[in-house]
Amino acid sequence: MKCPFCGFTQDKVIDSRESKEADSIRRRRECERCNKRFTTYERLDEIPYMVVKKDGRREKFDRQKVLQGLLHSCQKRTVSVVQMQQIVDAVETFVVDSAERERPTTAIGELIMARLKDIDTVAYIRFASVYRDFKDVNEFKEELEGLLRGSKDPLRARRNLR
Template identity: 45%
Template sequence: MRCPFCDHPDTQVIETRESDEGDSIRRRRRCLNCEKRFTTYERIELALPAVVKRNGTRTEFDRRKLRGSMSLALRKRPVSAEAVDAAIHRIEEKLLSLGLREVGSEQIGELVMRELKKLDKIAYVRFASVYRKFEDVDEFAEAVLEVRARRKRGE
Protein backbone atom coordinates (compact mmCIF):
# COMPACT_ATOMS: atom_id res chain seq x y z
CA MET A 1 0.00 0.00 0.00
CA ARG A 2 1.45 3.37 -1.03
CA CYS A 3 1.59 6.19 1.47
CA PRO A 4 -0.93 8.93 0.57
CA PHE A 5 1.44 11.58 1.96
CA CYS A 6 4.82 10.78 0.43
CA ASP A 7 3.92 8.04 -2.10
CA HIS A 8 6.43 5.63 -0.55
CA PRO A 9 5.57 2.04 -1.55
CA ASP A 10 6.11 0.44 1.89
CA THR A 11 3.71 0.81 4.80
CA GLN A 12 3.25 -1.22 7.92
CA VAL A 13 -0.09 -2.40 9.34
CA ILE A 14 -0.16 -1.48 13.02
CA GLU A 15 -3.77 -2.40 13.85
CA THR A 16 -6.55 -4.38 12.16
CA ARG A 17 -10.22 -4.40 13.17
CA GLU A 18 -13.30 -5.96 11.65
CA SER A 19 -16.40 -3.74 11.39
CA ASP A 20 -19.39 -4.49 13.62
CA GLU A 21 -21.33 -5.78 10.61
CA GLY A 22 -18.42 -7.98 9.55
CA ASP A 23 -18.45 -6.62 6.01
CA SER A 24 -15.23 -4.63 6.09
CA ILE A 25 -11.82 -4.52 7.74
CA ARG A 26 -10.25 -1.31 9.02
CA ARG A 27 -6.46 -1.14 9.02
CA ARG A 28 -4.30 1.52 10.67
CA ARG A 29 -1.05 1.87 8.74
CA ARG A 30 2.24 3.67 9.24
CA CYS A 31 4.52 4.80 6.44
CA LEU A 32 8.02 3.42 6.81
CA ASN A 33 9.43 6.51 5.13
CA CYS A 34 7.65 9.58 6.56
CA GLU A 35 6.20 7.89 9.70
CA LYS A 36 2.72 9.34 9.08
CA ARG A 37 -0.32 7.21 9.91
CA PHE A 38 -3.46 6.64 7.88
CA THR A 39 -6.46 4.33 7.73
CA THR A 40 -7.52 1.98 4.95
CA TYR A 41 -10.70 -0.06 4.58
CA GLU A 42 -11.01 -3.42 2.92
CA ARG A 43 -14.46 -4.38 1.56
CA ILE A 44 -15.88 -7.13 -0.56
CA GLU A 45 -16.39 -5.81 -4.05
CA LEU A 46 -19.54 -7.04 -5.74
CA ALA A 47 -20.69 -6.25 -9.24
CA LEU A 48 -23.29 -3.53 -8.87
CA PRO A 49 -25.55 -2.88 -11.86
CA ALA A 50 -24.65 -0.28 -14.46
CA VAL A 51 -26.60 2.98 -14.20
CA VAL A 52 -28.77 4.05 -17.12
CA LYS A 53 -29.09 7.82 -17.04
CA ARG A 54 -32.16 9.76 -18.15
CA ASN A 55 -30.54 10.54 -21.51
CA GLY A 56 -29.96 6.81 -22.15
CA THR A 57 -26.21 6.74 -21.55
CA ARG A 58 -24.76 4.06 -19.29
CA THR A 59 -22.13 4.40 -16.62
CA GLU A 60 -20.69 2.34 -13.79
CA PHE A 61 -22.25 2.68 -10.37
CA ASP A 62 -20.10 5.09 -8.35
CA ARG A 63 -20.35 4.96 -4.56
CA ARG A 64 -18.47 8.28 -4.27
CA LYS A 65 -21.02 10.00 -6.50
CA LEU A 66 -23.84 8.62 -4.36
CA ARG A 67 -22.08 9.82 -1.19
CA GLY A 68 -21.52 13.24 -2.76
CA SER A 69 -25.20 13.65 -3.62
CA MET A 70 -26.30 12.60 -0.17
CA SER A 71 -23.67 14.76 1.53
CA LEU A 72 -24.81 17.79 -0.41
CA ALA A 73 -28.40 17.26 0.73
CA LEU A 74 -27.20 16.64 4.30
CA ARG A 75 -24.89 19.66 4.39
CA LYS A 76 -24.98 21.36 7.81
CA ARG A 77 -27.47 18.78 9.11
CA PRO A 78 -26.92 16.78 12.33
CA VAL A 79 -26.41 13.36 10.69
CA SER A 80 -23.33 11.26 11.47
CA ALA A 81 -21.00 9.86 8.84
CA GLU A 82 -21.79 6.39 10.18
CA ALA A 83 -25.50 6.91 9.50
CA VAL A 84 -24.73 8.03 5.93
CA ASP A 85 -22.46 4.99 5.43
CA ALA A 86 -25.22 2.70 6.66
CA ALA A 87 -27.74 4.32 4.29
CA ILE A 88 -25.36 3.93 1.34
CA HIS A 89 -24.80 0.32 2.32
CA ARG A 90 -28.57 -0.32 2.35
CA ILE A 91 -28.92 1.26 -1.10
CA GLU A 92 -26.12 -0.92 -2.46
CA GLU A 93 -27.66 -4.03 -0.87
CA LYS A 94 -31.01 -3.21 -2.47
CA LEU A 95 -29.38 -2.75 -5.88
CA LEU A 96 -27.54 -6.07 -5.52
CA SER A 97 -30.70 -7.87 -4.40
CA LEU A 98 -32.50 -6.75 -7.57
CA GLY A 99 -30.15 -8.98 -9.55
CA LEU A 100 -30.21 -6.66 -12.55
CA ARG A 101 -27.32 -5.82 -14.87
CA GLU A 102 -28.64 -2.29 -15.36
CA VAL A 103 -30.77 0.02 -13.25
CA GLY A 104 -32.24 3.42 -14.08
CA SER A 105 -30.91 6.49 -12.32
CA GLU A 106 -34.55 7.23 -11.38
CA GLN A 107 -34.69 4.05 -9.32
CA ILE A 108 -31.46 4.98 -7.52
CA GLY A 109 -32.86 8.46 -6.87
CA GLU A 110 -35.97 6.94 -5.30
CA LEU A 111 -33.81 4.71 -3.05
CA VAL A 112 -31.78 7.76 -2.00
CA MET A 113 -34.92 9.73 -1.19
CA ARG A 114 -36.25 6.83 0.89
CA GLU A 115 -33.02 6.72 2.91
CA LEU A 116 -32.81 10.51 3.29
CA LYS A 117 -36.40 10.59 4.53
CA LYS A 118 -35.32 8.23 7.35
CA LEU A 119 -32.15 10.21 8.12
CA ASP A 120 -33.29 13.83 7.93
CA LYS A 121 -36.49 15.40 6.62
CA ILE A 122 -34.78 18.63 5.54
CA ALA A 123 -32.19 16.70 3.52
CA TYR A 124 -35.01 14.71 1.94
CA VAL A 125 -36.80 17.88 0.78
CA ARG A 126 -33.51 19.37 -0.48
CA PHE A 127 -32.71 16.26 -2.51
CA ALA A 128 -36.28 15.90 -3.79
CA SER A 129 -36.36 19.51 -4.97
CA VAL A 130 -33.34 18.92 -7.20
CA TYR A 131 -34.08 15.31 -8.17
CA ARG A 132 -37.70 15.95 -9.10
CA LYS A 133 -36.79 19.30 -10.69
CA PHE A 134 -39.36 21.40 -8.87
CA GLU A 135 -40.56 24.16 -11.17
CA ASP A 136 -42.41 26.31 -8.65
CA VAL A 137 -43.06 26.86 -4.95
CA ASP A 138 -46.22 24.72 -5.01
CA GLU A 139 -44.22 21.57 -5.81
CA PHE A 140 -41.84 22.40 -2.99
CA ALA A 141 -44.75 22.96 -0.61
CA GLU A 142 -46.25 19.58 -1.58
CA ALA A 143 -43.01 17.83 -0.59
CA VAL A 144 -43.01 19.62 2.76
CA LEU A 145 -46.66 18.71 3.35
CA GLU A 146 -45.87 15.08 2.52
CA VAL A 147 -43.13 15.02 5.18
CA ARG A 148 -45.43 16.69 7.72
CA ALA A 149 -48.24 14.24 7.04
CA ARG A 150 -45.93 11.25 7.52
CA ARG A 151 -44.58 12.72 10.77
CA LYS A 152 -48.13 13.12 12.11
CA ARG A 153 -48.91 9.49 11.24
CA GLY A 154 -45.74 8.45 13.08
CA GLU A 155 -43.82 7.11 10.08
Protein backbone atom coordinates in the same frame (compact mmCIF):
# COMPACT_ATOMS: atom_id res chain seq x y z
CA MET B 1 -19.19 -25.78 -5.36
CA LYS B 2 -21.14 -28.72 -6.77
CA CYS B 3 -19.23 -31.95 -7.45
CA PRO B 4 -19.45 -32.78 -11.19
CA PHE B 5 -19.47 -36.50 -10.39
CA CYS B 6 -22.05 -36.91 -7.61
CA GLY B 7 -23.59 -33.43 -7.23
CA PHE B 8 -22.65 -33.08 -3.56
CA THR B 9 -22.06 -29.48 -2.49
CA GLN B 10 -19.41 -30.00 0.19
CA ASP B 11 -15.78 -30.12 -0.89
CA LYS B 12 -12.36 -29.10 0.29
CA VAL B 13 -9.71 -27.16 -1.57
CA ILE B 14 -6.55 -29.21 -2.06
CA ASP B 15 -4.48 -26.67 -4.01
CA SER B 16 -4.85 -23.05 -5.21
CA ARG B 17 -2.75 -21.33 -7.86
CA GLU B 18 -2.92 -18.15 -9.82
CA SER B 19 -3.07 -18.64 -13.60
CA LYS B 20 -0.08 -17.62 -15.72
CA GLU B 21 -1.95 -14.54 -16.95
CA ALA B 22 -2.94 -13.69 -13.34
CA ASP B 23 -6.56 -13.24 -14.40
CA SER B 24 -7.98 -16.30 -12.64
CA ILE B 25 -7.33 -18.71 -9.79
CA ARG B 26 -7.14 -22.46 -10.39
CA ARG B 27 -8.36 -24.59 -7.51
CA ARG B 28 -8.07 -28.35 -7.11
CA ARG B 29 -10.98 -29.61 -5.05
CA GLU B 30 -11.96 -32.93 -3.51
CA CYS B 31 -15.56 -33.95 -2.96
CA GLU B 32 -16.26 -34.91 0.64
CA ARG B 33 -18.77 -37.59 -0.40
CA CYS B 34 -17.20 -39.45 -3.34
CA ASN B 35 -13.59 -38.28 -2.76
CA LYS B 36 -13.08 -37.55 -6.46
CA ARG B 37 -11.02 -34.54 -7.44
CA PHE B 38 -11.92 -31.79 -9.86
CA THR B 39 -10.62 -28.39 -10.94
CA THR B 40 -12.39 -25.06 -10.84
CA TYR B 41 -11.34 -21.66 -12.14
CA GLU B 42 -12.35 -18.47 -10.40
CA ARG B 43 -12.31 -15.23 -12.30
CA LEU B 44 -12.92 -11.69 -11.15
CA ASP B 45 -16.36 -10.46 -12.16
CA GLU B 46 -15.42 -7.68 -14.57
CA ILE B 47 -18.84 -6.70 -15.90
CA PRO B 48 -19.65 -3.38 -14.21
CA TYR B 49 -22.90 -2.63 -12.45
CA MET B 50 -24.81 0.04 -14.33
CA VAL B 51 -27.44 2.64 -13.56
CA VAL B 52 -29.97 3.79 -16.13
CA LYS B 53 -30.38 7.56 -16.09
CA LYS B 54 -33.73 9.32 -16.57
CA ASP B 55 -32.85 10.11 -20.20
CA GLY B 56 -32.02 6.44 -20.93
CA ARG B 57 -28.22 6.74 -20.81
CA ARG B 58 -26.35 4.01 -18.96
CA GLU B 59 -23.55 4.86 -16.59
CA LYS B 60 -21.28 2.76 -14.40
CA PHE B 61 -22.44 2.71 -10.77
CA ASP B 62 -20.28 4.96 -8.64
CA ARG B 63 -20.80 4.77 -4.88
CA GLN B 64 -18.68 7.89 -4.45
CA LYS B 65 -21.19 9.84 -6.53
CA VAL B 66 -24.01 8.68 -4.24
CA LEU B 67 -21.99 9.69 -1.19
CA GLN B 68 -21.27 13.14 -2.69
CA GLY B 69 -25.01 13.72 -3.19
CA LEU B 70 -25.67 12.74 0.40
CA LEU B 71 -22.89 14.96 1.70
CA HIS B 72 -24.43 17.95 -0.08
CA SER B 73 -27.92 17.15 1.21
CA CYS B 74 -26.76 16.56 4.77
CA GLN B 75 -24.41 19.54 4.99
CA LYS B 76 -24.73 21.31 8.37
CA ARG B 77 -27.27 18.70 9.53
CA THR B 78 -27.06 16.15 12.34
CA VAL B 79 -26.79 13.20 9.96
CA SER B 80 -23.67 11.25 10.87
CA VAL B 81 -21.12 9.89 8.41
CA VAL B 82 -22.05 6.41 9.62
CA GLN B 83 -25.71 6.99 8.68
CA MET B 84 -24.69 8.27 5.25
CA GLN B 85 -22.40 5.26 4.80
CA GLN B 86 -25.30 2.93 5.68
CA ILE B 87 -27.44 4.58 2.99
CA VAL B 88 -24.64 4.23 0.42
CA ASP B 89 -24.18 0.57 1.44
CA ALA B 90 -27.93 -0.04 1.02
CA VAL B 91 -27.86 1.56 -2.44
CA GLU B 92 -24.84 -0.50 -3.48
CA THR B 93 -26.50 -3.70 -2.27
CA PHE B 94 -29.64 -2.74 -4.20
CA VAL B 95 -27.62 -2.26 -7.41
CA VAL B 96 -25.48 -5.38 -6.96
CA ASP B 97 -28.52 -7.57 -6.24
CA SER B 98 -30.04 -6.77 -9.65
CA ALA B 99 -30.27 -9.81 -11.90
CA GLU B 100 -29.84 -7.57 -14.96
CA ARG B 101 -26.76 -5.85 -13.46
CA GLU B 102 -28.45 -2.48 -13.81
CA ARG B 103 -30.97 -0.39 -11.93
CA PRO B 104 -32.81 2.80 -12.86
CA THR B 105 -31.67 5.95 -11.07
CA THR B 106 -35.32 6.61 -10.23
CA ALA B 107 -35.39 3.54 -7.98
CA ILE B 108 -32.05 4.48 -6.43
CA GLY B 109 -33.24 8.04 -5.74
CA GLU B 110 -36.45 6.78 -4.13
CA LEU B 111 -34.45 4.43 -1.90
CA ILE B 112 -32.19 7.28 -0.79
CA MET B 113 -35.14 9.59 -0.14
CA ALA B 114 -36.96 6.94 1.91
CA ARG B 115 -33.89 6.50 4.11
CA LEU B 116 -33.28 10.25 4.46
CA LYS B 117 -36.94 10.90 5.30
CA ASP B 118 -36.57 8.68 8.38
CA ILE B 119 -33.30 10.32 9.46
CA ASP B 120 -33.59 14.05 8.73
CA THR B 121 -36.45 15.84 6.94
CA VAL B 122 -34.33 18.82 5.89
CA ALA B 123 -31.74 16.57 4.27
CA TYR B 124 -34.62 14.72 2.62
CA ILE B 125 -36.08 17.94 1.18
CA ARG B 126 -32.65 19.06 -0.03
CA PHE B 127 -32.06 15.75 -1.78
CA ALA B 128 -35.59 15.66 -3.20
CA SER B 129 -35.31 19.19 -4.58
CA VAL B 130 -32.29 18.21 -6.67
CA TYR B 131 -33.41 14.66 -7.47
CA ARG B 132 -36.97 15.57 -8.46
CA ASP B 133 -35.81 18.75 -10.20
CA PHE B 134 -38.62 20.97 -8.96
CA LYS B 135 -39.64 23.36 -11.73
CA ASP B 136 -41.17 26.01 -9.48
CA VAL B 137 -42.05 26.92 -5.91
CA ASN B 138 -45.45 25.17 -6.14
CA GLU B 139 -43.84 21.77 -6.71
CA PHE B 140 -41.56 22.41 -3.76
CA LYS B 141 -44.55 23.48 -1.64
CA GLU B 142 -46.49 20.33 -2.60
CA GLU B 143 -43.57 18.18 -1.49
CA LEU B 144 -43.41 20.00 1.86
CA GLU B 145 -47.17 19.71 2.38
CA GLY B 146 -47.04 16.00 1.60
CA LEU B 147 -44.26 15.62 4.11
CA LEU B 148 -46.26 17.47 6.76
CA ARG B 149 -49.44 15.48 6.05
CA GLY B 150 -47.53 12.22 6.31
CA SER B 151 -46.01 13.12 9.65
CA LYS B 152 -47.51 11.75 12.85
CA ASP B 153 -46.37 14.90 14.62
CA PRO B 154 -46.89 17.86 12.25
CA LEU B 155 -45.53 20.39 14.75
CA ARG B 156 -42.27 18.45 15.06
CA ALA B 157 -42.09 18.13 11.26
CA ARG B 158 -42.56 21.91 10.90
CA ARG B 159 -39.74 22.53 13.38
CA ASN B 160 -37.45 20.18 11.41
CA LEU B 161 -38.21 22.09 8.21
CA ARG B 162 -37.12 25.46 9.61
